[in-house]
Amino acid sequence: MIPRKKVYMAAGYNTVSLGTGRSEFNPKKPRPGLEHYIKEAGTETLKIIGGPENVDEGVIGNFMAPRFNKQGNMPGFIPYIDEGLQWKPAISVEGACGSGALALMSGVKSVLAETADVVLAVGVEVQNTMKAIYGADVLAGAGWFQKRKNGHAYFFPGQFSDRAGAYYDKYGFERTRKGFARWFRNAMENARLCPTAQEYENKVTDPEALYLSREPNGKFFVDNLTVFDCSKVSDGASALIIASEEGLERCGIDKKDAVEVVSFAQVERNITNDPPDLTELTTIKKAVHQALDSAGLTIDQLGTIETHDCFSIAGILAMEALGFAKPGEGADFVAEGHTARDGKIPVNTTGGLIGWGHPTGATGVHQAVTILEQLTGKAGAAQIEISPGKPYGMTINMGGDDVTVVCIIYKRG
Amino acid sequence: MNYEDRLQNVTVLGAAGKMGSGILLLTALEMADLMLQPENSSKKFILNAMDVSVDGLKGVMKYMRSQVLKVAEKKTVVLRKIYANREDLIENADIVQAYIDDVLSLVHPTTRLESAYESSLIFEAVSENKDLKVKIFKQIDQNNPNKPWYFTNTSSVPIHVMDEEAGLEGRILGFHFYNPPAVQKLVELIVTNRTLPEAKEFALEYAKKLRKVVVPSNDKAGFIGNGHFMRDALHGIKEAERLAQDMPYVTAVYVVNKATQDLLVRPMGIFQLIDYVGIDVVRFILNVMNPFYPDEELHSPLLDMYFEQGVKGGQNPNGSQKDGFFKYEKGKIAAVYGPYVKKYIPVDEIQESIDDRFGDLPENIIPWKSVIRMKDRNEVLQKLFDELKSMEDLGAQLAVTYGKRSDAIGRKLVTDKVAHNEDDVNTVLLTGFFHAYGPINNYFE
Numbered sequence: 001m002i003p004r005k006k007v008y009m010a011a012g013y014n015t016v017s018l019g020t021g022r023s024e025f026n027p028k029k030p031r032p033g034l035e036h037y038i039k040e041a042g043t044e045t046l047k048i049i050g051g052p053e054n055v056d057e058g059v060i061g062n063f064m065a066p067r068f069n070k071q072g073n074m075p076g077f078i079p080y081i082d083e084g085l086q087w088k089p090a091i092s093v094e095g096a097c098g099s100g101a102l103a104l105m106s107g108v109k110s111v112l113a114e115t116a117d118v119v120l121a122v123g124v125e126v127q128n129t130m131k132a133i134y135g136a137d138v139l140a141g142a143g144w145f146q147k148r149k150n151g152h153a154y155f156f157p158g159q160f161s162d163r164a165g166a167y168y169d170k171y172g173f174e175r176t177r178k179g180f181a182r183w184f185r186n187a188m189e190n191a192r193l194c195p196t197a198q199e200y201e202n203k204v205t206d207p208e209a210l211y212l213s214r215e216p217n218g219k220f221f222v223d224n225l226t227v228f229d230c231s232k233v234s235d236g237a238s239a240l241i242i243a244s245e246e247g248l249e250r251c252g253i254d255k256k257d258a259v260e261v262v263s264f265a266q267v268e269r270n271i272t273n274d275p276p277d278l279t280e281l282t283t284i285k286k287a288v289h290q291a292l293d294s295a296g297l298t299i300d301q302l303g304t305i306e307t308h309d310c311f312s313i314a315g316i317l318a319m320e321a322l323g324f325a326k327p328g329e330g331a332d333f334v335a336e337g338h339t340a341r342d343g344k345i346p347v348n349t350t351g352g353l354i355g356w357g358h359p360t361g362a363t364g365v366h367q368a369v370t371i372l373e374q375l376t377g378k379a380g381a382a383q384i385e386i387s388p389g390k391p392y393g394m395t396i397n398m399g400g401d402d403v404t405v406v407c408i409i410y411k412r413g
Numbered sequence: 414m415n416y417e418d419r420l421q422n423v424t425v426l427g428a429a430g431k432m433g434s435g436i437l438l439l440t441a442l443e444m445a446d447l448m449l450q451p452e453n454s455s456k457k458f459i460l461n462a463m464d465v466s467v468d469g470l471k472g473v474m475k476y477m478r479s480q481v482l483k484v485a486e487k488k489t490v491v492l493r494k495i496y497a498n499r500e501d502l503i504e505n506a507d508i509v510q511a512y513i514d515d516v517l518s519l520v521h522p523t524t525r526l527e528s529a530y531e532s533s534l535i536f537e538a539v540s541e542n543k544d545l546k547v548k549i550f551k552q553i554d555q556n557n558p559n560k561p562w563y564f565t566n567t568s569s570v571p572i573h574v575m576d577e578e579a580g581l582e583g584r585i586l587g588f589h590f591y592n593p594p595a596v597q598k599l600v601e602l603i604v605t606n607r608t609l610p611e612a613k614e615f616a617l618e619y620a621k622k623l624r625k626v627v628v629p630s631n632d633k634a635g636f637i638g639n640g641h642f643m644r645d646a647l648h649g650i651k652e653a654e655r656l657a658q659d660m661p662y663v664t665a666v667y668v669v670n671k672a673t674q675d676l677l678v679r680p681m682g683i684f685q686l687i688d689y690v691g692i693d694v695v696r697f698i699l700n701v702m703n704p705f706y707p708d709e710e711l712h713s714p715l716l717d718m719y720f721e722q723g724v725k726g727g728q729n730p731n732g733s734q735k736d737g738f739f740k741y742e743k744g745k746i747a748a749v750y751g752p753y754v755k756k757y758i759p760v761d762e763i764q765e766s767i768d769d770r771f772g773d774l775p776e777n778i779i780p781w782k783s784v785i786r787m788k789d790r791n792e793v794l795q796k797l798f799d800e801l802k803s804m805e806d807l808g809a810q811l812a813v814t815y816g817k818r819s820d821a822i823g824r825k826l827v828t829d830k831v832a833h834n835e836d837d838v839n840t841v842l843l844t845g846f847f848h849a850y851g852p853i854n855n856y857f858e
Contacts, residue, residue: 133486137504149503153489220490 002263002294007111008248008413009104010258011048012240012369015040017198017357019128019234027128034069034126035080037237037359042081042122045239049118049251052084055241056116060092061103061123062361063399067138068127078120085120096142097310098399099123100238100364101406105266107242117247123365124237135233139360142400144271152222157230159401160311161222166278167313168224171328179331180312181211184228184354186340187309191351193382198232198357229312231353238365240372248413255413259372262297262392262409265290269403279328281314284396285321287407291394295409299323302345302409303390304374306367308398309352315339318396319347341384349374350382364397364406371395375412386412414533416618417447419562421458424529425536426549428462428522429469431728432566433538435594437462437473437520438480439623440536445516446622449495460519461528470522480595481516485509530556536588538566541697543575550579562612564588569635569701573605583607588616589636590625591845592690599845600625605632626844633831634705637841639698640831641852642686643711644822646695649673649683650713652811663749663758664767666738669811670746675774676801676812677819678781678794680847685746688737691727692719718752772806784849794849798856816857823852 015037018025025031038060046052058078065071074092079085093102100123107119127135133153140148140155152158168176185207191199204210214226221227243251248258267287269275276282292298299322309315316330324345325333333339339347350356350370353363371393373379375386393410423440427433441460448458464470485492489505492512496502502511521528526549529535535553539545550563563585565575572587579585587603600620604613620627630636635643649669656665670682687695696716703711719725719737726737734741740748740757748757777797784790798816801809823839826832832841839851850856 131486133489133505133509137506140504145503149500150497153493153505153508218490 001265001290003108003112003261005112006245007108007261008243008245008255008258009240009261009368009372009410010243010248010253010413011045011251012238012372013041013044013048014196014238014366014369015236016196017232017234017236017359019198019232019357021198021200021202021232023201025128031128031235032126034065034071034124035077037124037126037235037362038077038122039081041124041237041239042078042120045120045241046082049241049253052082054118054247054251055085055088055120056118056247057089057091057110058085058120058122059090059103059106059110061094061099061101061121061365062092063094063096063099063125064127064138064141064360065125067141068125068129068135078122081120081122089116094361095404096399097308097358097360097363098397098404098406099361100366101368101395101397101408102266102364102399102404104242104364104368104408105264105406108261108264111242111244111247114244117244118251119242120239121242121365122237122239123359123362125359125361126235127233127360128235132233142403146272154222156401157222157225157311160229160313161216161224163275163278163317164224164229164311164313167316167331170279171331176316176331177212179316179334180229181208182335182337183309183312183315183339184208184211186334187348187351187355190341190349190382191355194350194356194380196236197351197355198234199351199355202355225311225313229354231310231358234357234359236357236359236362236366238362238369240365240369257376257378258413259375259393259410260413262411263291263295264406264408265294267405267407269405271400271403275402279317281317281321281398281402283402283405284318284398284407287405288322288394288396291407291409297392297409299345301390302392302394303386304346304349304371304384305394305396306348306352306370307396308363308367309348309354310358310398312354314398315347315352315354346384349379349384364395367395367397368408368410371410375410416615417453417456419533419615420444420447421456422532423459423534423536424461424463424532425538426463426526426529427537427539429464429466429473430538430540431592432590432594433464433536434473434476435592436536436538436566436590438477438595441477441516441519442481442484443619443622444519445512448519449515458519459521459531461532462520462522463524463526463528464522465524467524470524474517474520474522477517477520478513481513482509485512526552527556529553529561531559532557533559533561534564535561536564536566541567541569541694541701543570543701546570547575547578550575550581550585554579554581560584562586562609562615564616566590568601568639569698571634571705572603572632573607576605576607583609584612586612586616587630587632587636588620589630589638591638597845598624598626599638599841600627601630601636601638601841601845602627603630603632603636626840628837628840628844629833630837630841631831631833633829635698635702635831637826637832637838638845639702640826641819641822641838641842642690642846643695643699643702645819645852646683646687647699647711647713648815648818648822650715652815653684654715660767661751661763662753663751664763667749667760667763668767668771668807670738671771672808672811673815674781675778676808677816678779678784678797678849680781684738686846688726688734688739689728691725692716692737693725693727696720715752719750722752722755724750724752770806771808772804775800775804775809781849785847790849795856802857813857819852820854820857
């Protein structure tokens with residue numbers, strides 16, 4: 001869908017993605033809570049836009065604070081960011097790991113509905129509050145609870161392990177693993193360029209060799225994936241504003257420092273059904289093509305993509321869903337380096353969910369912030385060159401196993 | 414009686430002790446594995462945790478709960494399969510809790526020895542006192558109609574002596590875990606020429622299920638582990654006493670400990686190890702061993718002196734180190750005990766006076782923690798010990814002498830027919846004592 005009026009995103013900020021990999025992370029010591037992350041991200045965004053008085057409403061994207069942090073009523077943390085936000089409207093949205101992009105969509109719709117000119121959107125998750133084995137229970141909430149009993153101890157890795165297994169069977173194990181290995185390498189190398197990334201301090205000299213050195217072992221983890229295929233357990237928040245032209249002006253932000261939402265697609269799949277095809281991300285496929293088609297764009301016009309690689313297989317399948325490779329050739333496409341930062345289509349330029357981190361409810365917002373930085377030339381050491389022929393950026397945020405999907409296409413304002 | 418039947422009614426004697434609690438944990442986990450197999454659903458499994466201390470039993474049940482929790486969290490993937498038919502268990506947290514409940518349901522804490530009267534298998538981990546052990550065995554055996562097997566955790570008392578004195582007709586063997594049993598991979602297995610072959614067979618299977626490394630030792634007091642450790646410790650004490658002729662006694666203890674830890678690349682220095690095991694326990698073991706080795710003097714008046722002054726080392730119930738040769742702060746050596754002044758002297762004061770004479774650490778020094786991670790360590794160790802041999806500092810000389818003595822002790826265990834071969838001696842020190850290299854080597858020649 002293309003917006004009926006111009007909608008922009010600007011003033012992005014990411015906190016550190018805290019968890020294993022960061023030297024300041026110590027699982028045995030107390031860590032900042034939800035409040036801290038919301039406040040840090042929100043405050044930094046407010047600084048850029050000239051203060052809370054410029055905000056009309058707030059939205060928080062969060063997945064499972066009620067379980068990870070025993071906290072509900074998340075909208076109440078919008079005014080906690082700044083006293084100036086008190087007595088203004090706020091809302092929270094949830095769609096599992098797609099919560100962040102739902103927060104973006106909520107803001108976009110408020111602007112389109114003309115009930116707000118500036119929406120402060122914050123995505124947040126603090127999930128290092130429990131051991132991975134119990135965190136897996138919480139994250140399993142992204143699937144249908146009726147299927148939990150027969151699912152894997154690590155439920156979501158189990159779901160995507162099944163997808164990887166189906167892909168191995170259909171297209172070959174070694175061949176696919178080569179693609180996964182390259183995906184992992186890109187994630188590590190890109191994360192090292194971004195100071196907030198969880199793998200920023202990663203020093204592995206040959207990530208592909210490291211990846212290939214470990215075979216999946218279903219006795220301790222899932223059958224078809226290893227830890228190197230998985231996104232991180234992360235604490236973090238991201239924030240930005242969604243604004244109309246008037247809103248941007250009010251905040252004193254030059255359009256050149258903002259991105260314009262070119263088109264978006266929000267697609268939902270019935271959570272109680274099994275995926276129609278394990279080797280295809282059907283919902284993502286629908287979403288990306290809706291977004292591209294409505295804007296009259298082709299994938300050749302995309303300069304960079306942030307895609308939801310909660311597992312390497314999801315990254316590979318997204319490349320196929322987009323049409324960069326035929327079914328079964330996505331792994332080759334990645335293995336050949338086409339998704340690297342200097343490849344045909346740079347993907348996840350600050351590491352994605354595997355390298356930068358995956359504070360679940362924050363990820364959708366984090367992806368938008370990354371695209372904003374790339375398209376406005378503010379990505380620092382991670383900056384890629386955006387050529388005039390390929391000026392568009394895309395985010396793909398997914399909740400559950402291809403259930404809640406939002407795809408947004410952006411260009412510099 | 415097959416393997417499973419043997420494990421249906423088990424008693425651990427001394428279950429609240431350091432060794433007993435570990436044996437209790439491992440046995441409970443093994444029994445739970447059997448109990449949770451569908452074909453065993455109608456069988457009853459009972460594990461008596463017997464100890465004289467009620468408080469100790471309370472503590473051990475707490476320990477069990479925390480340890481089983483850790484185990485459950487590690488093997489949730491498998492447990493989900495085991496509990497697949499339990500419709501009420503859905504989340505990992507449910508599964509973990511159910512497993513803890515099931516394991517603990519096996520365990521019956523008791524202060525009454527009578528509990529053992531129905532058992533088929535009895536693990537004994539009471540204090541290292543032959544007469545006490547014999548008395549308990551005798552009492553159980555006279556009242557237990559099942560002709561039970563006795564697996565004793567003794568680290569020093571010859572098995573055949575207990576067999577004869579308690580009249581057990583070969584239904585006993587030595588199954589010596591290392592401290593802490595849940596962590597240490599080593600088990601010394603000691604059979605006599607009367608031990609029932611099927612008991613040995615069971616012991617090997619049980620050890621295998623527990624994923625232990627079994628080293629057979631002959632039935633000679635102290636076996637391999639203490640056979641080496643006790644003589645090694647006595648050498649350390651002698652060295653300290655020798656050095657104390659021209660330096661303060663506390664300094665001598667500090668120096669010998671430092672040389673044995675840092676320069677010999679061991680996980681602990683010799684006096685810290687004595688503290689870890691317990692001065693009282695070491696003294697007890699020496700007393701047990703001494704009569705069996707008439708040619709040696711396995712006795713230390715110095716340890717007697719510490720013991721009489723109430724300085725005993727060993728560990729607190731929470732696993733922290735009690736003060737002995739050293740006073741410990743956060744697990745680190747903070748002061749050294751002077752038995753003549755009867756107080757602890759801070760390490761800082763001692764270090765200053767001796768560090769010069771002790772000498773700088775060799776260039777090729779490498780900490781124990783790093784060495785044990787190396788697959789191929791021979792070369793780095795050879796280089797280090799060659800350098801030590803070329804140095805004239807006090808520390809280096811002490812270490813080289815110590816290494817030679819340790820080697821000689823190891824070889825003598827083989828010639829004395831305690832160990833079957835040199836490899837067994839090295840395996841015991843490598844796995845039971847976490848040494849980075851076996852005592853029998855050519856490094857110090």
